[in-house]
Amino acid sequence: MWTAFCDLLADMPLSYIGCILAGIPAGYLLRRRPLAVRTANGTASGIIYALLFLLGVSLGADEDLLSRISELGLRGISIGIACAAGSLVVVRIFSATLLRSSGGENRQ
Amino acid sequence: MKNGLLILACFAAGILVGKLGWIPRALGDGALDLSLYILLFVAGMGMGFDTRNFRIVRDLGWRVALLPMSVILGSALGSLVIWGLLPFLGHAMPLRDVLGVAAGFGYYSLSSVMIAGMGQPALGSVALIANISHELITMLLAPLLVRLAGGFAPVATAGAAAMDTCLPVIALYGGERYAIMGVFSGMVLTMLVPVLITGIFAWF
Numbered sequence: 235m236w237t238a239f240c241d242l243l244a245d246m247p248l249s250y251i252g253c254i255l256a257g258i259p260a261g262y263l264l265r266r267r268p269l270a271v272r273t274a275n276g277t278a279s280g281i282i283y284a285l286l287f288l289l290g291v292s293l294g295a296d297e298d299l300l301s302r303i304s305e306l307g308l309r310g311i312s313i314g315i316a317c318a319a320g321s322l323v324v325v326r327i328f329s330a331t332l333l334r335s336s337g338g339e340n341r342q
Numbered sequence: 343m344k345n346g347l348l349i350l351a352c353f354a355a356g357i358l359v360g361k362l363g364w365i366p367r368a369l370g371d372g373a374l375d376l377s378l379y380i381l382l383f384v385a386g387m388g389m390g391f392d393t394r395n396f397r398i399v400r401d402l403g404w405r406v407a408l409l410p411m412s413v414i415l416g417s418a419l420g421s422l423v424i425w426g427l428l429p430f431l432g433h434a435m436p437l438r439d440v441l442g443v444a445a446g447f448g449y450y451s452l453s454s455v456m457i458a459g460m461g462q463p464a465l466g467s468v469a470l471i472a473n474i475s476h477e478l479i480t481m482l483l484a485p486l487l488v489r490l491a492g493g494f495a496p497v498a499t500a501g502a503a504a505m506d507t508c509l510p511v512i513a514l515y516g517g518e519r520y521a522i523m524g525v526f527s528g529m530v531l532t533m534l535v536p537v538l539i540t541g542i543f544a545w546f
Contacts, residue, residue, distance in 0.1 A: 257386020290356020310471025318499040320420025325412040325498035326491040
């Protein structure tokens with residue numbers, strides 16, 4: 235039954251975003267309940283660890299993917315560095331304007 | 343960084359278990375779908391818990407939006423550059439894939455799992471490494487980054503991670519004010535990650 239439910243969800247193009255949008259009001263209403271906040275955060279990190287473990291499993295079980303693992307890593311690192319460097323350059327350009335919005339440089 | 347390393351350890355343990363064939367692959371694929379939806383819902387709840395965003399915009403004005411915009415623009419520029427360079431390294435990738443990975447903005451857990459959930463485990467793994475490197479770069483190089491490009495530098499390289507895991511180094515090497523703006527930038531980017539990734543893979 236769960237599989238059918240998931241298939242149904244997956245057929246809707248915006249289902250990912252729909253799940254998030256449904257969570258926002260739920261979180262807003264429960265924001266002053268420490269137990270709810272703790273449970274939600276705990277659930278999230280538990281699921282993340284499990285999902286990334288499973289992502290590893292599907293990679294490890296696939297001989298073809300496994301043989302390309304260093305290639306995948308290199309691509310990942312290149313994209314990560316390029317995006318971080320790009321963000322650094324653009325923020326440098328806007329930093330004067332940004333400082334004005336926070337009341338000028340008076341930290342020193 | 344402890345978090346990022348723990349994630350990498352889980353991922354590596356999964357690779358080992360998968361290679362040894364201890365868990366049938368189909369089981370993993372089925373569990374992936376359902377837990378992704380739960381994760382997305384809980385991620386939405388996390389956004390609802392946090393009302394700091396409204397106060398920050400009220401106190402700092404519209405210009406603060408330039409900060410997450412810089413990260414979006416910078417990541418797009420970086421993607422284009424690396425997309426052009428990858429073929430020379432022998433690793434050509436479609437532009438859509440590069441942009442999709444870049445749209446994780448350092449939110450490695452959600453971006454990698456979402457992309458893997460779209461039936462692309464290889465690209466999901468690329469997204470995990472690419473987005474974890476935002477956090478590692480920020481944590482390891484924060485003092486250098488601040489000297490190079492000012493207090494906003496670690497906020498920019500952290501991307502979505504500026505609101506949580508990278509917040510302490512931003513406050514330490516930049517200052518309190520940069521940390522507040524980092525929270526705002528990180529939250530805006532965090533909310534945009536699922537929207538942009540879905541959009542890039544659905545309509546690009």
